[in-house]
Amino acid sequence: MSLLVAGTVCIDTIYTPTVHVENVLGGSCTYFAAAASFHGPVRLVAAVGEDFPLEHHRTLARFKNIDASGLEVRTGSKTFRWGGKYHDNMDRRDSLFTELNVLGEAPPRIPEQFRDSRVVFLANMHPGTQAGILKNLPKHRLVVADTMDFWINGARPELNAVLRQVHGLVLNYDEAELFTGKRNPITAAREILKLGPRFIVVKKGEHGALLIHRDGIGALPAYPAEKVVDPTGAGDTFAGGMMGALAASSATPAQLLGFDNILRALAHGTVIASFNIESFSLDRLKTLKPAELRKRYEAYCRMIRVQDSKTASKPGSPRRTRKASKRR
Amino acid sequence: MSLLVAGTVCIDTIYTPTVHVENVLGGSCTYFAAAASFHGPVRLVAAVGEDFPLEHHRTLARFKNIDASGLEVRTGSKTFRWGGKYHDNMDRRDSLFTELNVLGEAPPRIPEQFRDSRVVFLANMHPGTQAGILKNLPKHRLVVADTMDFWINGARPELNAVLRQVHGLVLNYDEAELFTGKRNPITAAREILKLGPRFIVVKKGEHGALLIHRDGIGALPAYPAEKVVDPTGAGDTFAGGMMGALAASSATPAQLLGFDNILRALAHGTVIASFNIESFSLDRLKTLKPAELRKRYEAYCRMIRVQDSKTASKPGSPRRTRKASKRR
Secondary structure, eight states, rough: OOOOEEEEOOEEEEOOOOOOEEEEEEHHHHHHHHHHHTOOOEEEEEEETOOOOOHHHHHHHHHHHHEGGGGEETTTTOOEEEEEEEOOTTOEEEEEEEEEEEGGGSSOOOOOGGGEEEEEEEOSOOOOHHHHHHOOTTTEEEEEEEHHHHHHHHHHHHHHHHHHHOOOEEHHHHHHHHSSSSSHHHHHHHHTTSOOOOOOEOOOOOGOOOEEEEEEEEEEOOOOOOOOOOOOTHHHHHHHHHHHHHHHOOOOOHTTTTTHHHHHHHHHHHHHHHHHTSSSTTTTTTTTTHHHHHHHHHHHHHTOOOOTTTTTTTTSSOOHHHHHHHHO | OOEESOOOEEEEEEEEESOEEEEEOOOOOHHHHHHHTTTTTTEEEEEEEOOHHHHHHHHHSSTTTEEEGEEEETTTTOEEEEEEEETSSSOOEEEEEEEEEGSSOOOOOOOOTTTEEEEEEEEOOOHHHHHHHHHOTTTSSSEEEEOHHHHHHHHHHHHHHHHHOSEEEEEEHHHHHOOOSSSSSHHHHHHHTTTSSEEEEOOGGGGEEEEEEEEEEEEOOOOOOOSEEEEEEETHHHHHHHHHHHHHHHOOOHTTTTTTHHHHHHHHHHHHHHHTTTSSSSTTTTTTHHHHHHHHHHHHHHHHOOOOOTTOOOTTSSOHHHHHHOOO
8 A cells, every 4th residue: 555654854953962964855754754665665754955965865766665755845945954972871962953944844745646645654744734734635544643752742732633533643751641631652652552543652662662553462572683883763763664564565444553463563573673874864764675574573472472382381370299399 | 409599688668559568578599589489498598687577587588488597687787678669669769878888887697508509699789799709608519699789889899700700690671771881781791791790681670571591592471470569679589490490400400501401490489480470579479379389380381482383374485476366
């Protein structure tokens, strides 16, 4: 099914404890689309300014499955720019600067040829913008939204309105607590389920992700990565891998939103995110080979596969006597 | 196979953000043995003082599979006492007091009838004591040790000597870093593997556990618990569930230490630990029914089971053209 992502394309400056890079390609749409493109075509909707460098256009063009005809280059505007600095342990960061520029203007236009999109990811934006975009995609069948603390605090009614229209919501561990006042992520996500979605994905960064679905709970560890250069975009590549897998799934309409199908999609998101953090910007994804991705996905599935073999002991089976135990 | 645990039996005073309890039964051996007892018999080796309350003896006796004949009540000595206070988020705690008492004296005696034990868990103790205990268990076939920052910093040569004799080591995330100076837990555990063990289990508390085995890497999330009253003993019940499952396993000698068998044991540890944190001391485990444990184990396996169904998209399979995508 046709997949569309609407969000931001950004120019990033990033400091990690050891290295820093300036003016690299970033943004939720960018990371999402690059990740999703490994599963099939993905339509990108975002706005940049006239200053958006040619080399970044070229980088996007390297991903043959990204349809960037929805990347609006707005005359007289400047591209959204963000600078961030990671703490020593890489799990927290401070924003150094945020120049909204084109983000503070009208939302990106949706090209006519994108209006039949069936699978939609509303990346982190003002929930009012998310709702406006969804209105222009009348054929949507599966919609997932991202959000952040800023909208949870500042645009709650609009966010609640979005939640009534989406099938899934993706958010961070601490955002789930902020949203509901419930410290436990499962309890928090259950509260959010009541507002409309069929499933909530709680991202825990290096500690994996939880799926709180109306039909059950899933828990997946992160891929245990040894090489972490820059975590920027990990959440967006996770979402891209997940939505790409869902869009490419040949599940029946009944299975599409089912627990098993969504959990499998989370696994795909987990694995591609583990590649993205190995380098800055799209540096790793642009050299990633499909066979490498497939191999790591299979390795990841083995890492979490608990076998119920014939050799399994049965917990809670009638207790053996000590005598019986000694015979073994 | 016969399972033995050597470690501490303790009298705990615990403050959580909402409740506190005084003089409750605790200690590594206590939690370990209670958890392991759900899989089969377990022999307990520890020393307490004359002050050890009758009610705590009675609590241990409620677990029919615990053989407490190795609980040495030492005349003229006092029981080890510990007090701790948890921070608001329950993932960190401060020690309020530590009265070593009997722990500062000679190690516990191993009863003659325990000397044929095959599976051994050396709970957190001075590594010199761990080595001395192992020497008195000549028939051991599978030995796993726990340790902590105190011994990593203060008894490194003795700890290294223990590592040359054990098959597995269990330690916390931050202890793995402390041990090796490597921040990444996989990298750290690989370093420790070089010192002798066949596998390392890195515990991450509410974020699960990693298995770094000579034959591969495993990663399991914690059971997503909604009820967390007191995390004390979670690591020891985890180890007890894990070792209990291994001791009860009917795996061939070749399979016993294999990756799949150890990872499955970690899953058993994960699940019983999730019960233990629902209440103080052994309050939850002493009412836990085998059927409840089995049910949650099965639920946990479903939570992490990524299905490779026929509906699965193949990541990295040849890219579809947009036209092909539209046909679906």
